[in-house]
Amino acid sequence: MSRYSFSRVLTRRRDTLPPPTALPLQPFSFLFHRPRFSTKQSKPSLYQLPLNPNPLHISDLLTMAPNAHIKKAITAMKALGIEEAQIKPVLKNLLTLYDKKWDLIAEDNYRALADAIFEAQDTQAVEEKKGKEKKANDEAEGSAAEVDRGKRKAHETVEDDEDALDEPERPLKRLRRRGGEVVSASASNSPSLGSPCLNETHDQETAPVSLPFHPIPTENDPDAGALVIPKGEPSTDIPFTSTHQDSLENGNSSAPMPETEETNGRVEEPHGSTAATDDVPTTTIERASEHTVATTPEGISALELASSATGEVKINLSFAPATGGSSLHAPSMDELRRAMEDVCLRQYKILDPNFSVSRFLNDIASSYLELATKAEQPANQSPENFPSLTTNVDVLKKSAAAMAFAAEGRNDLAAKVMSSANQSPESLQTTKVVDVLSKSAAATTANTSTDRNGHVRDDENSGVGESMGLVVVPECHISADELRMISSVSNITFGKETVEIPWVNEVNTKVPSPFRYMTQSLVYLDAELKFSLGNVKDQCCSSCCGDCLSPAMACSCATALGGFAYSKDGLLQKDFLEECISEARNPQKQVVQYCKECPLEIAKNEETLEPCKGHLKRKAIRECWINCGCTKKCGNQVVQHGLHTKLQVFFTSNGRGWGLRTVEKLPKGAFVCELAGEILTISELVQRSSSEKLTSPVILDAHWGSEEVSRVNRALCLDGTHYGNISRFINHRCVDANLIEIPVHVENMDLHYYHLGLFTTRDIEAMEELTWDYGVEFNDQVYPTRPFHCRCGSEVCRNVKRSSKSKKSKKRA
Ligand SMILES: C[S@@+](CC[C@H](N)C(=O)[O-])C[C@H]1O[C@@H](n2cnc3c(N)ncnc32)[C@H](O)[C@@H]1O
Numbered sequence: 001m002s003r004y005s006f007s008r009v010l011t012r013r014r015d016t017l018p019p020p021t022a023l024p025l026q027p028f029s030f031l032f033h034r035p036r037f038s039t040k041q042s043k044p045s046l047y048q049l050p051l052n053p054n055p056l057h058i059s060d061l062l063t064m065a066p067n068a069h070i071k072k073a074i075t076a077m078k079a080l081g082i083e084e085a086q087i088k089p090v091l092k093n094l095l096t097l098y099d100k101k102w103d104l105i106a107e108d109n110y111r112a113l114a115d116a117i118f119e120a121q122d123t124q125a126v127e128e129k130k131g132k133e134k135k136a137n138d139e140a141e142g143s144a145a146e147v148d149r150g151k152r153k154a155h156e157t158v159e160d161d162e163d164a165l166d167e168p169e170r171p172l173k174r175l176r177r178r179g180g181e182v183v184s185a186s187a188s189n190s191p192s193l194g195s196p197c198l199n200e201t202h203d204q205e206t207a208p209v210s211l212p213f214h215p216i217p218t219e220n221d222p223d224a225g226a227l228v229i230p231k232g233e234p235s236t237d238i239p240f241t242s243t244h245q246d247s248l249e250n251g252n253s254s255a256p257m258p259e260t261e262e263t264n265g266r267v268e269e270p271h272g273s274t275a276a277t278d279d280v281p282t283t284t285i286e287r288a289s290e291h292t293v294a295t296t297p298e299g300i301s302a303l304e305l306a307s308s309a310t311g312e313v314k315i316n317l318s319f320a321p322a323t324g325g326s327s328l329h330a331p332s333m334d335e336l337r338r339a340m341e342d343v344c345l346r347q348y349k350i351l352d353p354n355f356s357v358s359r360f361l362n363d364i365a366s367s368y369l370e371l372a373t374k375a376e377q378p379a380n381q382s383p384e385n386f387p388s389l390t391t392n393v394d395v396l397k398k399s400a401a402a403m404a405f406a407a408e409g410r411n412d413l414a415a416k417v418m419s420s421a422n423q424s425p426e427s428l429q430t431t432k433v434v435d436v437l438s439k440s441a442a443a444t445t446a447n448t449s450t451d452r453n454g455h456v457r458d459d460e461n462s463g464v465g466e467s468m469g470l471v472v473v474p475e476c477h478i479s480a481d482e483l484r485m486i487s488s489v490s491n492i493t494f495g496k497e498t499v500e501i502p503w504v505n506e507v508n509t510k511v512p513s514p515f516r517y518m519t520q521s522l523v524y525l526d527a528e529l530k531f532s533l534g535n536v537k538d539q540c541c542s543s544c545c546g547d548c549l550s551p552a553m554a555c556s557c558a559t560a561l562g563g564f565a566y567s568k569d570g571l572l573q574k575d576f577l578e579e580c581i582s583e584a585r586n587p588q589k590q591v592v593q594y595c596k597e598c599p600l601e602i603a604k605n606e607e608t609l610e611p612c613k614g615h616l617k618r619k620a621i622r623e624c625w626i627n628c629g630c631t632k633k634c635g636n637q638v639v640q641h642g643l644h645t646k647l648q649v650f651f652t653s654n655g656r657g658w659g660l661r662t663v664e665k666l667p668k669g670a671f672v673c674e675l676a677g678e679i680l681t682i683s684e685l686v687q688r689s690s691s692e693k694l695t696s697p698v699i700l701d702a703h704w705g706s707e708e709v710s711r712v713n714r715a716l717c718l719d720g721t722h723y724g725n726i727s728r729f730i731n732h733r734c735v736d737a738n739l740i741e742i743p744v745h746v747e748n749m750d751l752h753y754y755h756l757g758l759f760t761t762r763d764i765e766a767m768e769e770l771t772w773d774y775g776v777e778f779n780d781q782v783y784p785t786r787p788f789h790c791r792c793g794s795e796v797c798r799n800v801k802r803s804s805k806s807k808k809s810k811k812r813a
Pocket residue numbers: 655656657658659694695696727728729730731732733788789790791792793
């Protein structure tokens with residue numbers, strides 16, 4: 001027998017993983033004006049894009065005289081309909097920026113130049129517009145001084161625009177791309193660039209995003225990385241689309257923020273100023289220096305994103321390289337901002353051209369500061385004594401929860417809930433919810449006063465205050481989950497079932513522990529489940545119609561298992577049920593299958609793989625499903641339609657915690673509910689059970705031992721501890737339980753996964769507790785769960801026969 005260990009299981013799983021995906025190559029790379037990188041470049045980044053497949057050959061460039069370069073560039077631009085007067089100043093600027101590297105400028109038919117010209121045009125247009133708007137505003141305000149300033153500003157703007165033709169340091173805007181399309185901000189109709197026209201109604205899917213800044217290697221610094229800003233280049237905004245030009249005016253920066261403090265970065269002025277310059281001693285500069293990636297003594301890299309105006313509040317992002325591995329590099333502020341703006345545009349549909357992530361973050365910092373200032377406490381009030389702020393909604397929720405308790409006579413619980421809102425349980429007992437709520441409101445207004453900041457606080461001992469939608473209440477020690485649970489006191493299923501299932505506790509003050517109710521099992525993570533119409537189309541009876549139980553001839557869904565499991569009254573066929581019961585309770589009738597390599601043993605991760613202990617072969621039900629030709633009322637569809645029985649969760653009186661009981665009489669063979677929970681692999685179960693107490697997971701091993709069921713990730717179980725349905729409240733009873741679990745195939749006949757339906761083994765009286773035999777061996781160490789001390793009270797309880805059972809099991813092994 002081969003030896004397995006847990007690490008081997010893990011190795012196998014890792015092998016099945018796809019190889020780590022390389023960074024996706026950017027399609028349409030030939031559209032980028034991307035300067036080459038030195039091979040010595042130490043820090044490649046996401047900005048590195050595939051090389052241009054069709055560059056202008058270097059020998060062409062070397063042999064050209066300077067004038068020839070210029071002439072060629074002008075010719076290329078004129079072909080795009082750009083006038084010479086517009087070309088020259090930008091070209092001059094570009095030559096400085098690109099360190100006279102003509103090969104880079106000439107790439108992609110002088111794309112960099114064309115782009116820069118269009119950007120310059122954009123900038124000019126925007127500034128003109130801004131000047132006009134400013135002027136109009138100033139005039140509207142009617143202040144002579146303001147008007148003067150407005151005129152001056154407008155005049156300056158015009159002058160700036162004129163100067164732009166000669167100005168060597170005109171901001172460059174970069175191309176934006178989306179889905180492989182590269183779009184110049186304003187050159188959307190440029191035929192040679194093939195850029196689609198952009199407008200505000202542009203489909204989100206095709207909306208362009210900004211390109212990251214491209215690094216410029218220089219002779220002095222051939223290793224210049226992606227994050228270096230060309231010297232003297234003012235930072236420039238890159239808005240989302242050409243329709244977002246205005247955001248340029250609002251101070252966004254297109255220049256990437258430096259990665260180290262030595263680099264020459266600057267950031268936007270958050271409130272309306274345009275590009276910052278080195279000699280402007282404003283908060284812009286203060287913030288610029290803050291936007292560096294700092295490394296703390298612990299080696300944590302931190303990027304300061306934003307701050308309040310004078311720096312009291314700061315927003316930082318940090319990561320510890322130690323946890324991320326050496327492959328992590330701190331993104332620049334600009335990189336991050338652009339990524340976020342893209343998210344805001346595409347995911348949150350923020351289309352306002354004035355929107356800027358940087359400004360938004362700064363606003364958060366400012367708002368935080370504002371709130372912090374308002375919340376200033378009196379000197380003698382320590383934070384521990386200060387009441388927590390709770391919304392009115394919370395108080396109403398508590399009121400409703402307490403009311404529900406009171407309605408059930410649970411004054412102790414009602415008191416617990418409402419003590420936080422200063423409500424007496426007695427008042428709840430005698431009033432309706434609406435009265436409670438109005439009392440609550442009255443209480444909030446009767447005992448409040450205003451603090452020195454104008455905020456309403458509760459008076460001494462009042463516990464409740466209210467102001468502008470906020471009430472102040474003492475700390476509530478009920479957790480959010482508990483509150484959610486007790487808020488839904490009338491229905492533990494949170495309305496997810498067609499019937500309501502209330503809970504009661506007549507024994508103590510405990511409330512059910514929180515869990516997520518779900519009506520159907522769902523895969524947790526690794527479990528391999530194969531449901532597909534393709535798989536089941538041959539297994540179903542597409543020719544059947546109406547109710548499959550009606551025709552004399554049973555359809556193939558039935559014949560597959562030798563007749564239908566259900567009878568026309570909706571109960572299990574008597575014979576079928578008796579066989580199932582007998583099989584479960586009578587060892588002589590049991591067929592046990594043994595795995596060659598049992599998943600339970602493999603998951604134990606021990607040096608030696610122990611022999612399989614055996615798995616009970618189970619009779620199973622097969623239901624018609626949506627791929628069958630019958631209707632929803634077909635009698636062969638039961639478990640899939642969920643529970644319909646009137647049930648109640650109650651607290652048991654003999655130390656078994658919560659239990660489930662039926663409120664109505666149930667006949668023998670009736671379906672009660674499915675066992676639903678998270679579908680785990682056995683390995684996941686072992687891992688989980690090593691760190692927490694599970695509420696009796698169920699192993700789906702009815703078909704284990706047959707050849708097909710061998711793969712570890714397909715050996716499954718159900719765990720209802722965190723997610724589950726009402727079955728998670730059903731207690732165990734040895735042997736003579738009144739429910740039996742029967743495998744039910746619904747979606748297909750996959751032997752790895754099946755539903756487990758719980759059916760009554762006998763007639764059950766109203767208010768009788770429902771139990772089923774978990775099949776747990778109390779002395780068995782094989783199952784990866786800790787058995788409990790059984791208090792089922794059955795005459796044939798297995799827990800009391802531990803010693804004799806133990807001997808038997810040792811013998812067999
Ligand atoms: C599926 S849960 C049943 C609901 C559980 N009683 C509760 O309070 O949530 C299974 C757990 O209930 C308890 N339990 C169930 N049947 C029991 C029994 N016969 N004797 C003692 N404890 C039992 C055990 O703690 C077991 O792990």
